[in-house]
Amino acid sequence: MEYIIYGAGGNGKAIFDAMSKQGDNVLFFIDLYSTEDSYKGVPIYKPDAVEPSETPVLVSLSCLSQVVKKQLELKGFKNCYNLNEVMTGFKYIFDAFFDDSHKQALQQSEIQFVDQLDKLHNKLANAQSKQCLERIRKFRQNPNHDTYLENDWETQYFPKELMSKGLVQAPFKMVDCGAFNGDTLQLATNITQQYDIEFDSIVCFEPDPKNYHKLMTRLRGKSGVFPRVFTQQAGVWSKNTTLSFSSCGDQSKITEDANTQSNSLQVAKIDDVCYGLAPNYIKMDVEGAEIEALKGASEIITDFKPNLAISVYHHPEHLWQIAELIEELHSEYQFYLHAHGDFCNEIVLYAIAE
Structure with missing residues (x-):
C-alpha cells in the first residue's frame, strides 16, 4: 500500500x-x-x-x-x-508506540491501585466522567489497538460541557502552571471572548528558558490583545527553593534528584506569588510535579476555592492521588475527567467548586 x-x-x-x-x-x-x-x-x-x-x-x-x-x-x-x-x-x-515494558507498567498500575480507582469512580460527578475513567482502566488492563484510549476532541482546559457548569467565572483570574509558549493564554483569551466573560488577569509560570522566550515573544507581538499578564520564569512546587531541571524539547521536568544533565532552577509556591490575586482558576501541566505544586497552592485552594484543571497522566497513580489531595484541601468540589490527548496523554481532572 x-x-x-x-x-x-x-x-x-x-x-x-x-x-x-x-x-x-x-x-x-x-x-x-x-x-x-x-x-x-x-x-x-x-x-x-x-x-x-x-x-x-x-x-x-x-x-x-x-x-x-x-x-x-x-x-x-x-x-x-x-x-x-x-x-x-x-x-x-x-x-x-507501546512496547511491552510500557504495557506492563500500565497493567501493573491497574492491579496495584484498583481500590483507589474504584473510589475515584465514586467521586466523579457525571456519567461522562465515569465512562472516561472506565475507558482509561480498560486500556490499562489490556493495552492494545482495540482498547486504545481515544481523544475526546473537547477543548482542553475549557471543555464545552464544563463551561456550562461554571468552569470559568467572571472576572476571570487564572494561574497557568506550565504556560509553555503561551498557547493556553491564547486559548483562554479566545474562550473568554467567545463566551463574553471578562478576563481580568493571568499569572504564567514557565521554567524552560526557550519556552519562556516564546511566551514573551507572543506577548510582545500581540500587545493590547491579552488581559493583564504576569510572567514568572520559574516552576511551581510546595516551597520556594532551587531544584534540578531538565529540558527535553517541548517538555521539561522538575525533580528534587540532582543529576549531571540537569540545570538548577528556581521554583515557587503559588500561594506566595498569587495569593493577592485571589485566582478563580488554576491550570497545571507541570510534567509530574502536580502533587507538589498543589501543596504549594493549599492556602489559595482552602481560602478561595478556585476551579482547577490538573493533568493526571504523568504518573499512573496521579489519576486518583490528585483527586484525594484536592479533596483534603477542600471538600466542596465536583470532579470531572476528560481524556483530551493521544497515547493516554492529556488526561485532565477538573474540580469545580460547588
Whole structure:
C-alpha cells in the first residue's frame, strides 16, 4: 500500500518507521513547519506544494489530528485518518508506540491501585466522567489497538460541557502552571471572548528558558490583545527553593534528584506569588510535579476555592492521588475527567467548586 503522512515530527517519523518495517510505502510527508527536506530519503513538502489525491493520508499530529483531517478533506483529499483512527486501525503502528515494558507498567498500575480507582469512580460527578475513567482502566488492563484510549476532541482546559457548569467565572483570574509558549493564554483569551466573560488577569509560570522566550515573544507581538499578564520564569512546587531541571524539547521536568544533565532552577509556591490575586482558576501541566505544586497552592485552594484543571497522566497513580489531595484541601468540589490527548496523554481532572 502507498500512504502519505501529515506531520514530520516525532509521531510522524515513528509512524513512518513502523510502516517501512511492515513493507508499506510512504510517498512523502506533508508538514507546515518542518525545516527538513526529507526523512530517510522520503521528501517533506509544505501543504501548498501538494495536490489532493485519493492516496490515504495518516495525520500524526497529537490533539490536532481531527482538525487537520477536516482541513485536508476540504482541500480535496479523499482518504484521511486522524490519529485515533491510525492507532486503532493499524495494529503495527500502535505496537510501535507501546512496547511491552510500557504495557506492563500500565497493567501493573491497574492491579496495584484498583481500590483507589474504584473510589475515584465514586467521586466523579457525571456519567461522562465515569465512562472516561472506565475507558482509561480498560486500556490499562489490556493495552492494545482495540482498547486504545481515544481523544475526546473537547477543548482542553475549557471543555464545552464544563463551561456550562461554571468552569470559568467572571472576572476571570487564572494561574497557568506550565504556560509553555503561551498557547493556553491564547486559548483562554479566545474562550473568554467567545463566551463574553471578562478576563481580568493571568499569572504564567514557565521554567524552560526557550519556552519562556516564546511566551514573551507572543506577548510582545500581540500587545493590547491579552488581559493583564504576569510572567514568572520559574516552576511551581510546595516551597520556594532551587531544584534540578531538565529540558527535553517541548517538555521539561522538575525533580528534587540532582543529576549531571540537569540545570538548577528556581521554583515557587503559588500561594506566595498569587495569593493577592485571589485566582478563580488554576491550570497545571507541570510534567509530574502536580502533587507538589498543589501543596504549594493549599492556602489559595482552602481560602478561595478556585476551579482547577490538573493533568493526571504523568504518573499512573496521579489519576486518583490528585483527586484525594484536592479533596483534603477542600471538600466542596465536583470532579470531572476528560481524556483530551493521544497515547493516554492529556488526561485532565477538573474540580469545580460547588
